[in-house]
Amino acid sequence: MKLNPNHRAVLIGAALTLALAACGKKDEAPKTAEPAATPSSTATTPPPGAPSTAAAPSAGSGKISDGAVKIGVLTDLSGLYSDLAGSGAVLATQMAIETFQEQAKPDFKIEMVSSDHQNKGDIAANKARQWFDTEAVDVITELVTTSTALAVMKVAKEKNKITLVSGAASTAITNEECTDTNVHWTYDTYSLANGTGKAVVKQGGDTWYFLTADYKFGQSLEADTTAVVKANGGKVLGSVRHPFPGTDFSSFLLQAQASGAKVIGLANAGTDTTNSIKQAAEFGITPKQTLAGLLMFISDVHALGLKATQGMYLTTGYYWDRDDDTRAWSKRFFDKHKRMPTMVQAGQYSAVMHYLNAVKAAGTDDTAAVMKTMKATPISDFFAKNGKVREDGRMVHDMYLVQVKKPDESKAAWDYYHIRQTIPGEQAFQPLAQSKCPLVKK
Amino acid sequence: MKRDYLIMLVLLAALIVAPMFIYPVFLMKLLCFALFACAFNLLLGYTGLLSFGHAAFFGGSAYITGHLVRNGFDINFTAPGFLKFISLSVDTAPLTPELGLLAGTAVAAALGFLVGGLAIRRAGIYFAMITLALAQMVYFLALQFPFTGGEDGLQGVPRGRLFGIFDLTQTYTMYFFVLAIFCIGFWIIYRAIHSPFGQVLKAIRENEPRAISLGYDVDKYKLVAFVLSAALSGLAGSTKTLVFQLASLTDVHWHMSGEVVLMTLLGGMGTVFGPIAGAAIVVGLQNYAAGLGEWVTVITGAIFVMCVLAFRRGVVGEIGALFKK
Numbered sequence: 001m002k003l004n005p006n007h008r009a010v011l012i013g014a015a016l017t018l019a020l021a022a023c024g025k026k027d028e029a030p031k032t033a034e035p036a037a038t039p040s041s042t043a044t045t046p047p048p049g050a051p052s053t054a055a056a057p058s059a060g061s062g063k064i065s066d067g068a069v070k071i072g073v074l075t076d077l078s079g080l081y082s083d084l085a086g087s088g089a090v091l092a093t094q095m096a097i098e099t100f101q102e103q104a105k106p107d108f109k110i111e112m113v114s115s116d117h118q119n120k121g122d123i124a125a126n127k128a129r130q131w132f133d134t135e136a137v138d139v140i141t142e143l144v145t146t147s148t149a150l151a152v153m154k155v156a157k158e159k160n161k162i163t164l165v166s167g168a169a170s171t172a173i174t175n176e177e178c179t180d181t182n183v184h185w186t187y188d189t190y191s192l193a194n195g196t197g198k199a200v201v202k203q204g205g206d207t208w209y210f211l212t213a214d215y216k217f218g219q220s221l222e223a224d225t226t227a228v229v230k231a232n233g234g235k236v237l238g239s240v241r242h243p244f245p246g247t248d249f250s251s252f253l254l255q256a257q258a259s260g261a262k263v264i265g266l267a268n269a270g271t272d273t274t275n276s277i278k279q280a281a282e283f284g285i286t287p288k289q290t291l292a293g294l295l296m297f298i299s300d301v302h303a304l305g306l307k308a309t310q311g312m313y314l315t316t317g318y319y320w321d322r323d324d325d326t327r328a329w330s331k332r333f334f335d336k337h338k339r340m341p342t343m344v345q346a347g348q349y350s351a352v353m354h355y356l357n358a359v360k361a362a363g364t365d366d367t368a369a370v371m372k373t374m375k376a377t378p379i380s381d382f383f384a385k386n387g388k389v390r391e392d393g394r395m396v397h398d399m400y401l402v403q404v405k406k407p408d409e410s411k412a413a414w415d416y417y418h419i420r421q422t423i424p425g426e427q428a429f430q431p432l433a434q435s436k437c438p439l440v441k442k
Numbered sequence: 443m444k445r446d447y448l449i450m451l452v453l454l455a456a457l458i459v460a461p462m463f464i465y466p467v468f469l470m471k472l473l474c475f476a477l478f479a480c481a482f483n484l485l486l487g488y489t490g491l492l493s494f495g496h497a498a499f500f501g502g503s504a505y506i507t508g509h510l511v512r513n514g515f516d517i518n519f520t521a522p523g524f525l526k527f528i529s530l531s532v533d534t535a536p537l538t539p540e541l542g543l544l545a546g547t548a549v550a551a552a553l554g555f556l557v558g559g560l561a562i563r564r565a566g567i568y569f570a571m572i573t574l575a576l577a578q579m580v581y582f583l584a585l586q587f588p589f590t591g592g593e594d595g596l597q598g599v600p601r602g603r604l605f606g607i608f609d610l611t612q613t614y615t616m617y618f619f620v621l622a623i624f625c626i627g628f629w630i631i632y633r634a635i636h637s638p639f640g641q642v643l644k645a646i647r648e649n650e651p652r653a654i655s656l657g658y659d660v661d662k663y664k665l666v667a668f669v670l671s672a673a674l675s676g677l678a679g680s681t682k683t684l685v686f687q688l689a690s691l692t693d694v695h696w697h698m699s700g701e702v703v704l705m706t707l708l709g710g711m712g713t714v715f716g717p718i719a720g721a722a723i724v725v726g727l728q729n730y731a732a733g734l735g736e737w738v739t740v741i742t743g744a745i746f747v748m749c750v751l752a753f754r755r756g757v758v759g760e761i762g763a764l765f766k767k
Contacts, residue, residue: 078739116732121595121690122471122682123728129467133613147595147690154598154687172594215585216592244585 063364066136068109071097071352074124074152075142075167077116080270083299085144085167088337088345090114093141095332096352106360113137117148124148125155132159138365139164139355142348146170153182160367164351167344169269169295170217171430174394178437181367182393183374186347187317189295190430191399193221193267195315195423196292197228199401200263203420205290205313209261210239211252211276213268218244221267221294237261242276244268249276250283257285263313269295274304281308297342301416306407315399315428318343318383319417322400325382340414350383351395387425392437399428446632446714453715457621466617467685472725473624474682479705479717480631481674486703487712488635489667490647494570494699495557495577496675501694502553502580503546503676508599508689509589511542539602539610543623543680550676551669553580558668562661565650574696581694595690599683616685623681627674632714634670643667675702708749710756719757723749 073093075085090112097110113135117124124143131137132155140156143149144167156163157179165173166186173184208229212218218241226236237259240252246268253276256264264285266273273293280286286308293300293314301309320330320340329349333341341349358373359365379387379397387397402417410416432440460469478500485491514536520529537545561572584590591597601610610616634640642663645653654660683689692698701724709720727745731738753760 078737114733116734116738118728118732118738120692121597121688122686122692123732125686125688126467126471126729127732130465133467134465146593147597147688147692150594150597151686151688151690170594177594177597216588216594 063366064108064359065138065365068111068136069139069356069359069365070111070113070135070137071355072128072131072135072137072140073112073114073142073348074117074127074140074148075114076119076144077114079119081119081144081167083303084297084342085142085344085348088333088339088341089142089144089166089348091337092333092341092345092349093352095336096349096356100353100356104357104360106356108359108365110356117143119145119148121147121151125151128152128155129159132156132161138162141352141355142166142344143168144344146172149173150177153177153179157181162355162367162370164355166348166351171220174390174392174430175436178392178435178439180393180439181371183351183389183395184393185351185395186343187315187399188394188429189217189221190224191317191423191428192315193224193294194228194430195399195401195428196294196313197225197234197265198232198427199315199421199423200290200292200313201229201232201234203313205263205292206234207261208234208236208263208265208292209256209259210236210265210267211249211256212239212241213244213246213272214241215244217269218267222265225265225267225294239267242268242272244272245270246272247275249279252276253280253283253285257283257289261289263290263292265292265294266296267294274300277304277312278308286311297344298340298414298416299342301404302339302414306405306410306416309404310406312404313401313420314404315401315423316343316417317397317399318346319400319402319419320346321415321417322419329382334414346383350379350381353381354379390432392432392435392440394429394435396425396429398425399423449715450632453718454625461614461617466613468725468729470617470620470685471682471729472722473620474678474685475702475705475725476718476721477624477627477681478675478678479702479709479721480628481671481678482702483706483711483713483717484631484634484674485667485671486706487716488640488647489643489664491562491664491668492566492570492703493561493573493668493671494696494703495573495575495580496672496702497694497696497698498557498577498580499550499554499672499675500679500682500698500702501584501689501691502679503550504679504683504689504693505584505590505596506549507542507546507680508596508683510537510545511539511602511684512536512596512599513589536600536602538606539604539684543677543684546680546683547673547677550679551673553676554669554672555665558665558672562664562668574699577694577696577699581691581696584691584694590689590691593691595688596683597688599687599689601684601687610684620681620685623677627677630670631674634667635714639663639666704746706756708746708753708756710753710759710762713756713758713762716756716758723757 073090075089076082077086093112097112115127128140139162140152141164143152143165146168149165149168153163163182165184169189171188171190210222212222222239229236240255242249242252266276280291291312293312296314320326330341358370362369362373375389384397387395389395400419401421403420405416405418482496485493514534515532557576561569585592604610604619608615642658646660650660705720705724706717708723710716727742731741755763
């Protein structure tokens, strides 16, 4: 049930009327004071103060706050990123909860709420505060777009609650802005830039030209990749900056074409990337020169089609057709969602699962204890074979360099990638020694 | 007039008890946007100038306040390219919230003076386009300046202590602080509308050549109204930064300029309370419809269509018309 904000409004009205009608009745009072703690029809949470029934038995528990673990999924359900995160991420969370309940048979209840942050930091922060303050939410997950992720991380830190970031990309999340109550799960710009840069040079793409979105994100992506390309013996022939957001990339693409570089690095994101890929295909740039997407998802490839994207290199944290485990999970996901999962959605499942396992292992949903268990337990599931959570909150796992298939190589729908190389976690992500996170002891 | 005071008293009483029933942070957001819409209404509803760049004042001062309250003046600036000779280096302690708000408001007023001074030379669609163009320049600056954090936004702004006494990290203290700011801003607008100055503005709105023929320096009146509107929009933006402890590109994006037009039109432009109702509708939908997932845009759109069809004069305008009959 994700309707409860609306139900809440009704509930507040109803509770108010009740309280006014029956002023003398003392048992009505808690309802007005804490309306959202007994949300709508789900109503599985006992009112605060009532003895918790669910968390009573076994293994020294009874430490689950409000008798239930409540997971908030805050994501973009209606905007630009709803394809790569959105309702698929909500579904992944539901799947994780169901699977966990079947397999682990926990002695606590698990609930989920979800909401659309519309990619606005203030809406995200407001919702997060509301969830923590009035709805006893224990953990907020997904958080695509960095500005919303950072905003919610700050609120969570203040309230001493956990955030699990899957969709946001910036390395700031585990560097300058890191918190000890956050885990950054799926990927970040460093791992994508680093993975693609290093691997493409090794595959023979040793001359680069960058098409860069002219703002902080694009510039840092370009700088990171340039460093990697140079360190691996490649050469950067130049770069051109396009305004953000852009629609017409023709003049920039022609400069890239004229440079004669083997690889054109796309240091941009979202519609800028998809538009530049489309136009590169129209100008006949792509079969001769290779594009390297520095922030691309399978949903982008799906939207653009193989004809426009063929031959492109990109780094991803997850591809559905990698091994039997990924195929099995992705098929479950596909049956419900009718689309194959992006790395953000698969990572979301993995993150929620790891969190729930940690709650079970720790026997409590206390933030410090769960964070400790999450960091102490290695991750081994379909998503990450040998993952671990570092002290800066970075979840380190293997990344994959993939090349987009040619249309005639693709045998079925969503059969899009050749996996060219597995990049081990410690090489894929920013080394801990370089981290600017104050939590890292040097 | 008497009715206005009565409504104001009822509204104030409602707002004082409201946080017991409605989530206070949501109410604070509502108050900030209501002030923003009221300030905008001063220009659109009472002077007849449709600015499409008010996000620049709202977001610009949000960034200024956020930065000053978080880091103080730590300008270490050298202009790029041939402007290299312009450089500045200052470093002070972080500002207290009240000074941060004042600084944000002052910057918005100054920005309003610049934008207004250029834009009021034209009318109608050209006025709207000039304000939009200048606001896009502010957006561009917000995107490029290092202190704004670009896409990531300016995060982790401390709320601090008001006058060194009141701890604004307490939700209720913050709420009443925001309520006080809203009341002050609203009172300024109300007084401006009902003063001789406001009468002249209305005269300009109704018939500009006639106002000129009566001997009023129309441009000056327009400019003052513009600066006042910009300053109060800035005050709203600064307050919002303190409430949410962040400023982001959303605040300076032209969508925000559009949203405030929408709030004013929905509530009823040229009515005293209309923008408050409009802000409540828009912000309420954003917040409470968010749980509906991908349907949020469809539902919001449908409600707007219904409002436009059913309430031609805006919600409050329509109610006002009922009473007049």
